[in-house]
Amino acid sequence: MAPGMGGSPPGRRRPGDFVPQRNEEPAGELDLEKLEQQSRDMMELHMLNRDNAEFRENSGGFLDLSYNGRVYEDVQVVRMFPFSRPDEYLSVRESGDQAAEIGVIENLPRDFDGPGEEAVRHQLALRYFLPAIRKIYNVRQEMGCVYFDVETDYGRCQFAFRSNSNAVTRISESRVMIQDLDNNCFEIPDIRKLTAGEQKKLDVYLT
Amino acid sequence: MNLKFQLTEEQLHNIGISQEDIWYCVPYDLSEKGVFVRDSYVVVTAEELFVTADSRVRRRIKLAGCQVQCRTLVNNGLLALRQESGRWETLVRFSMKHLVRFSYLARGAQMLAEGRMEKVESLEYEPVCPVCGRVLFGTRECSYCSGHGRFSYRLWVLCRPYIKSFVLLILLMLAGSLSSLIDPKVQQQFIDGALVNRSGGTPQILWFVLVMLGLTILNILLSVASKWYSTWLGSTIAADLRRRLFYKLQTLSLSYIEDRKPGELMNRISQDTNSVRRFMEMAFSTSVTQFMTMAAAIVYMCIINWKFALCAVVFAPIGFFVATRAMEFVGNLFRRWFRANDRLNSRLQDVLSGISVVKTYGREKQEADIFADMSDDYTKQVIHRDTCLDILFPTVVYIIGMGTYLLVYTGGIQVLNGVMTPGVLMQLLTYAGMIYRPLQQLASFPRQWSEVRISVERMYDILDVENEDSACRGTEKPELTGQVDFSHVYFGYKSYEPVLNNVNLSVKPGEMIGLVGASGTGKTTLINLLMGLYKVDSGKLLLDGTDINDIDGEYLHGQVGVVLQETFLFNGTIRENISFARPDATLEEIVMAARMANAHDFICRLQNGYDTYIGDRGYTLSGGERQRIAIARAVLNKPRILILDEATSNLDTESEFLIQKALERLQKNCTTFAIAHRLSTLRDADRLVVIHDHEIAEVGSHEELMKQKGIYYGLVTAQLEMSAVET
Numbered sequence: 001m002a003p004g005m006g007g008s009p010p011g012r013r014r015p016g017d018f019v020p021q022r023n024e025e026p027a028g029e030l031d032l033e034k035l036e037q038q039s040r041d042m043m044e045l046h047m048l049n050r051d052n053a054e055f056r057e058n059s060g061g062f063l064d065l066s067y068n069g070r071v072y073e074d075v076q077v078v079r080m081f082p083f084s085r086p087d088e089y090l091s092v093r094e095s096g097d098q099a100a101e102i103g104v105i106e107n108l109p110r111d112f113d114g115p116g117e118e119a120v121r122h123q124l125a126l127r128y129f130l131p132a133i134r135k136i137y138n139v140r141q142e143m144g145c146v147y148f149d150v151e152t153d154y155g156r157c158q159f160a161f162r163s164n165s166n167a168v169t170r171i172s173e174s175r176v177m178i179q180d181l182d183n184n185c186f187e188i189p190d191i192r193k194l195t196a197g198e199q200k201k202l203d204v205y206l207t
Numbered sequence: 208m209n210l211k212f213q214l215t216e217e218q219l220h221n222i223g224i225s226q227e228d229i230w231y232c233v234p235y236d237l238s239e240k241g242v243f244v245r246d247s248y249v250v251v252t253a254e255e256l257f258v259t260a261d262s263r264v265r266r267r268i269k270l271a272g273c274q275v276q277c278r279t280l281v282n283n284g285l286l287a288l289r290q291e292s293g294r295w296e297t298l299v300r301f302s303m304k305h306l307v308r309f310s311y312l313a314r315g316a317q318m319l320a321e322g323r324m325e326k327v328e329s330l331e332y333e334p335v336c337p338v339c340g341r342v343l344f345g346t347r348e349c350s351y352c353s354g355h356g357r358f359s360y361r362l363w364v365l366c367r368p369y370i371k372s373f374v375l376l377i378l379l380m381l382a383g384s385l386s387s388l389i390d391p392k393v394q395q396q397f398i399d400g401a402l403v404n405r406s407g408g409t410p411q412i413l414w415f416v417l418v419m420l421g422l423t424i425l426n427i428l429l430s431v432a433s434k435w436y437s438t439w440l441g442s443t444i445a446a447d448l449r450r451r452l453f454y455k456l457q458t459l460s461l462s463y464i465e466d467r468k469p470g471e472l473m474n475r476i477s478q479d480t481n482s483v484r485r486f487m488e489m490a491f492s493t494s495v496t497q498f499m500t501m502a503a504a505i506v507y508m509c510i511i512n513w514k515f516a517l518c519a520v521v522f523a524p525i526g527f528f529v530a531t532r533a534m535e536f537v538g539n540l541f542r543r544w545f546r547a548n549d550r551l552n553s554r555l556q557d558v559l560s561g562i563s564v565v566k567t568y569g570r571e572k573q574e575a576d577i578f579a580d581m582s583d584d585y586t587k588q589v590i591h592r593d594t595c596l597d598i599l600f601p602t603v604v605y606i607i608g609m610g611t612y613l614l615v616y617t618g619g620i621q622v623l624n625g626v627m628t629p630g631v632l633m634q635l636l637t638y639a640g641m642i643y644r645p646l647q648q649l650a651s652f653p654r655q656w657s658e659v660r661i662s663v664e665r666m667y668d669i670l671d672v673e674n675e676d677s678a679c680r681g682t683e684k685p686e687l688t689g690q691v692d693f694s695h696v697y698f699g700y701k702s703y704e705p706v707l708n709n710v711n712l713s714v715k716p717g718e719m720i721g722l723v724g725a726s727g728t729g730k731t732t733l734i735n736l737l738m739g740l741y742k743v744d745s746g747k748l749l750l751d752g753t754d755i756n757d758i759d760g761e762y763l764h765g766q767v768g769v770v771l772q773e774t775f776l777f778n779g780t781i782r783e784n785i786s787f788a789r790p791d792a793t794l795e796e797i798v799m800a801a802r803m804a805n806a807h808d809f810i811c812r813l814q815n816g817y818d819t820y821i822g823d824r825g826y827t828l829s830g831g832e833r834q835r836i837a838i839a840r841a842v843l844n845k846p847r848i849l850i851l852d853e854a855t856s857n858l859d860t861e862s863e864f865l866i867q868k869a870l871e872r873l874q875k876n877c878t879t880f881a882i883a884h885r886l887s888t889l890r891d892a893d894r895l896v897v898i899h900d901h902e903i904a905e906v907g908s909h910e911e912l913m914k915q916k917g918i919y920y921g922l923v924t925a926q927l928e929m930s931a932v933e934t
Contacts, residue, residue: 060296061296062294062297126285129280130281130282131243154241155242182304182306183282183303204542204543205542
């Protein structure tokens with residue numbers, strides 16, 4: 001089933017639906033060979049670049065990929081190292097739950113350019129939502145909960161987390177992540193750029 | 208959870224519908240570029256879907272023939288839609304705040320698009336109070352909005368059964384403070400009557416010493432009695448709370464418990480009840496006594512001379528002001544220290560439990576360095592905290608006590624002028640001391656008060672949870688024959704991540720069903736539903752025609768036998784473990800059950816037979832032996848429905864065969880659901896159900912499915928070829 005719910009009922013699938021394509025082939029005699037192929041594939045990285053692959057944004061706002069003479073519709077782009085290497089080692093996968101990897105973009109700005117790079121970037125922006133906190137207006141603690149009112153690069157917002165949880169974590173010396181009760185994530189790219197007062201408000205909850 | 212937000216008249220007018228037409232109305236909070244937006248909704252009516260932004264309609268789509276999906280991305284989600292013969296497109300984006308709502312909306316809209324006029328309802332609670340915006344922890348009612356008196360009401364409910372004891376305790380305390388108030392009066396009479404004008408003789412001094420001695424003994428007795436009594440009261444109330452919490456936790460649904468860290472729940476039972484005990488013992492008893500003494504002392508001083516009373520307390524407000532202002536600062540000091548402590552401990556635990564890994568990779572030096580850094584940080588926090596506290600509290604105490612100087616100065620002048628006797632001045636100074644001591648203590652009272660307040664909140668957080676979010680809370684006890692019907696069952700542990708989609712299956716009594724499919728497709732989830740551990744999100748699960756939600760939980764579990772892959776055995780003897788579900792089983796029944804599970808022989812070989820004690824998680828037994836005991840435990844219950852989740856995976860083929868034969872005999876009377884990756888285990892199943900992509904893909908007997916050459920056929924040939932390769 002697709003990574004969501006309310007999808008197609010059984011028997012009403014159409015090509016391009018969010019179903020791994022290899023599942024549509026009748027499973028059967030070739031299985032062992034297929035497994036061996038799969039185990040061989042596990043040891044190989046297919047590097048995608050402007051010479052062998054072309055990304056295009058389709059009319060629905062999702063991403064299509066032509067690679068090795070095949071067109072993959074609605075592919076997903078997944079960051080392998082979302083924090084440390086956001087533009088490198090991007091895994092391009094078929095759509096669906098147990099989607100297979102088509103290939104890897106080792107370095108997006110180096111290996112792609114123009115509309116292709118744009119389309120991939122747009123897809124990444126859609127998939128990864130991580131507002132960066134620019135300013136902390138107010139922090140209020142009440143009955144085991146901490147309420148933040150902040151300005152992010154995507155606008156002002158309010159969120160809350162439990163005061164006794166590990167909601168605020170340091171992922172490097174200066175970079176801090178906050179996860180709220182709804183599982184939204186916020187980033188503070190450089191905690192040293194906040195004012196002393198703001199840092200102090202945050203410091204209490206920092207693990 | 209609310210799936211139908213109220214729109215304003217203007218918004219309704221712009222869409223051109225009335226509130227009654229709305230099936231679902233859910234807000235979204237991100238624009239296409241990810242900027243936070245407000246007042247934007249997705250509205251679903253019986254036939255159409257609208258996307259509004261700033262009360263204007265942006266999109267209008269006819270639902271019929273569409274497909275609607277809620278897709279979970281990283282820290283956000285999107286609603287995707289595909290019109291007939293079109294492509295998937297993004298309708299709106301939203302943060303995780305609205306993800307759950309949209310997953311319900313997508314399911315509801317999809318049903319409407321297929322022409323099923325059923326309404327999806329969410330049983331989940333709102334995470335945030337819709338009125339005041341405060342976070343709700345698994346409760347339906349906002350403890351803030353339901354009234355400020357809520358906490359005192361809870362405290363009252365907590366103490367009500369002990370009201371007599373409280374009255375007695377307060378009387379004891381009152382007597383204690385009265386006896387300490389008499390002291391200065393006696394002193395004054397002694398000084399002014401016997402010492403100052405040298406009128407008294409030895410008898411007066413002796414008499415005074417005796418009275419003082421008597422008063423002191425009375426004082427000690429009273430204070431010991433009230434201390435002991437408040438300790439008893441605090442411990443009793445805490446024990447009562449612990450018992451209630453533990454009972455409540457046992458009755459709560461698994462989903463509630465799994466949502467929380469085990470440590471958190473343990474803390475609530477052990478630490479929070481303890482903080483109530485501490486409060487009752489320390490804060491309550493001392494504070495009440497001190498407060499009463501203080502009040503009485505002030506009254507007494509006022510009677511003697513109100514101006515002096517004023518002198519004594521004039522600096523107290525300043526001291527209190529400083530203390531309350533410092534409260535937040537002190538709280539943060541403690542919080543930082545707690546965090547450093549947590550970090551240190553969890554690192555320690557982490558490394559110690561993984562010490563073999565550390566050693567095999569030769570990382571001792573690095574780990575030691577990291578630990579040293581953390582330890583330094585901890586030390587710094589402790590020093591910082593203690594330095595601050597050591598400066599702050601004496602300062603506050605000093606400020607409050609400054610009234611003494613005023614008192615000595617004005618009182619001294621009055622004594623010199625002959626307006627006041629030295630004895631009265633002495634008495635006043637002693638009373639002033641009586642005021643300061645409690646005042647200093649009261650300065651720490653708010654902290655203790657807020658601590659117990661939070662603890663009570665946290666405990667009631669559990670006690671207040673309504674049990675209805677778990678299945679089988681009913682009272683019906685239907686005669687079960689083993690008939691099981693799944694009808695349009697949808698389920699996900701998180702409502703936005705479906706694990707089972709539209710499961711329809713009817714099982715006859717006595718049938719053996721083999722569940723087949725890749726890992727993570729929902730086989731175990733299906734049997735979890737059957738055991739009544741979770742409630743289905745939508746659709747119905749019927750046992751002999753009765754909705755599983757209406758069946759009495761204890762009754763149901765008495766009819767279902769379960770053997771899971773991960774066999775959990777309790778600390779105790781083998782006999783106790785086998786008879787866990789039915790402690791009243793006879794020895795013969797226990798032995799028969801063990802024989803059926805092929806466990807009898809190995810148990811007999813043990814020195815202590817059935818009385819062998821098995822330690823933590825049955826540690827001393829092998830995997831196969833544990834599994835056999837678990838099977839015996841399930842069989843003993845004479846279940847109507849038997850669930851085997853990889854129940855024989857740890858056994859050799861021979862034992863598996865023997866157990867299967869024994870189970871076959873048992874299965875004549877009960878419906879069996881078996882999960883196994885080793886497909887040969889399921890060859891005797893009446894029907895095999897293949898679960899694929901969270902849906903039932905194939906149903907039929909082994910022969911039928913082999914002919915069908917579908918997924919099952921693929922799995923079987925793959926396993927056969929694999930074993931051919933191995934041999």
